[in-house]
Amino acid sequence: MTTPIRFELIKTCRQTGARLGILHTPHGSFETPMFMPVGTLATVKTLSPEELKEMGAGVILSNTYHLWLRPGHDIVAEAGGLHAFMNWDRGILTDSGGFQVFSLSEFRRIEEEGVYFRNHLNGDKLFLSPEKAVEIQNALGADIIMAFDECPPYPATYEYMKQSIERTSRWAERCLKAHRRPNEQGLFGIVQGGEYEELRRQSARDLVSLDFPGYAVGGLSVGEPKEVMNRVLEFTTPLLPADKPRYLMGVGSPDSLIDGAIRGIDMFDCVLPTRIGRNGTVMTSEGRVVIKNAQYARDFSPLDPHCDCYTCRNYTRAYIRHLIKCDETFGIRLTSYHNVYFLIKLMEQVRQAIREDRLADFREEFFERYGFNKP
Numbered sequence: 001m002t003t004p005i006r007f008e009l010i011k012t013c014r015q016t017g018a019r020l021g022i023l024h025t026p027h028g029s030f031e032t033p034m035f036m037p038v039g040t041l042a043t044v045k046t047l048s049p050e051e052l053k054e055m056g057a058g059v060i061l062s063n064t065y066h067l068w069l070r071p072g073h074d075i076v077a078e079a080g081g082l083h084a085f086m087n088w089d090r091g092i093l094t095d096s097g098g099f100q101v102f103s104l105s106e107f108r109r110i111e112e113e114g115v116y117f118r119n120h121l122n123g124d125k126l127f128l129s130p131e132k133a134v135e136i137q138n139a140l141g142a143d144i145i146m147a148f149d150e151c152p153p154y155p156a157t158y159e160y161m162k163q164s165i166e167r168t169s170r171w172a173e174r175c176l177k178a179h180r181r182p183n184e185q186g187l188f189g190i191v192q193g194g195e196y197e198e199l200r201r202q203s204a205r206d207l208v209s210l211d212f213p214g215y216a217v218g219g220l221s222v223g224e225p226k227e228v229m230n231r232v233l234e235f236t237t238p239l240l241p242a243d244k245p246r247y248l249m250g251v252g253s254p255d256s257l258i259d260g261a262i263r264g265i266d267m268f269d270c271v272l273p274t275r276i277g278r279n280g281t282v283m284t285s286e287g288r289v290v291i292k293n294a295q296y297a298r299d300f301s302p303l304d305p306h307c308d309c310y311t312c313r314n315y316t317r318a319y320i321r322h323l324i325k326c327d328e329t330f331g332i333r334l335t336s337y338h339n340v341y342f343l344i345k346l347m348e349q350v351r352q353a354i355r356e357d358r359l360a361d362f363r364e365e366f367f368e369r370y371g372f373n374k375p
């Protein structure tokens with residue numbers, strides 16, 4: 001089998017061990033570490049494919065659970081797959097749906113065969129299994145698809161976590177067997193285990209033995225303190241093959257992206273930039289700005305004086321505050337554009353710092369300016 005996904009390691013930062021790489025996919029090759037904007041329902045909310053391209057987005061995410069419910073994976077398949085359906089000719093990754101089942105649905109029941117739960121939109125009874133999750137993703141046609149896993153809540157007991165990771169490993173094997181398009185879509189395994197090093201080791205050992213083309217670190221960014229996330233990454237990423245891509249799911253904020261890259265992560269995704277953008281909060285090089293605040297009513301400067309994005313080159317804080325206060329759609333387009341651009345450009349700066357072996361210095365400078373070091 002020729003996997004369609006290949007990771008090329010370019011160099012390792014001498015200061016931190018962070019990796020500069022290239023992720024090769026059937027829809028292009030993209031430098032890592034990378035941030036992947038999330039397009040839950042086949043759109044990165046309010047942004048066009050052209051805008052995403054001009055800011056440098058390479059791989060974007062869509063959610064299997066949501067697309068299964070609306071419009072249905074059969075309709076997307078009839079359209080020629082997600083790339084054709086959403087007019088995006090670069091990389092696409094779909095998650096397996098497991099996370100949404102656990103985070104969105106009530107009355108769920110986890111069995112060996114799969115998960116029984118309720119449709120969060122209309123309450124209908126639904127069932128998702130490893131085989132069904134892969135069938136849906138095969139139909140959607142993303143370049144990278146994810147194994148069906150359980151993402152236990154934080155915190156979880158050692159006993160619960162142990163039986164959960166063992167079932168997730170059995171589910172991963174079933175996903176590999178059910179995969180009908182291994183030469184076109186790379187299936188990634190998801191390492192679980194919570195904050196327990198022994199269980200992370202067991203999960204990684206099980207999944208690496210199945211030889212996936214890439215691996216995700218799951219079960220993080222689920223409410224744990226950042227110190228716990230960083231500690232788990234410190235003992236988990238070294239367990240994963242150096243020649244395969246490593247994807248930290250659901251992360252994240254600027255500090256977590258930098259700290260994740262330092263700990264050997266290559267790929268990140270998070271709804272944060274568009275989600276907080278819709279609430280009128282923006283990330284800037286001097287920290288977060290809540291644009292609705294009255295202090296910006298007569299502030300005719302850009303959102304971020306150090307940003308060269310479309311929003312910052314053409315509009316002021318006063319104008320954007322006015323649009324957000326009046327619920328004008330153009331307002332959340334401008335904030336969303338800036339936030340996605342900010343994280344994509346942050347990863348460009350991270351890659352340049354790796355090239356120059358100074359990512360630790362960059363972290364210090366960025367944290368100081370952004371205000372992460374403030375007590």
Ligand SMILES: Nc1cc(N)c2c(=O)[nH][nH]c(=O)c2c1
Pocket residue numbers: 095096097098099100149150151190217218219220221222249250251
């Ligand atoms: N923070 C997270 C976000 C996610 N989309 C996922 C996921 O899809 N699967 N498994 C996970 O553990 C997980 C964690």
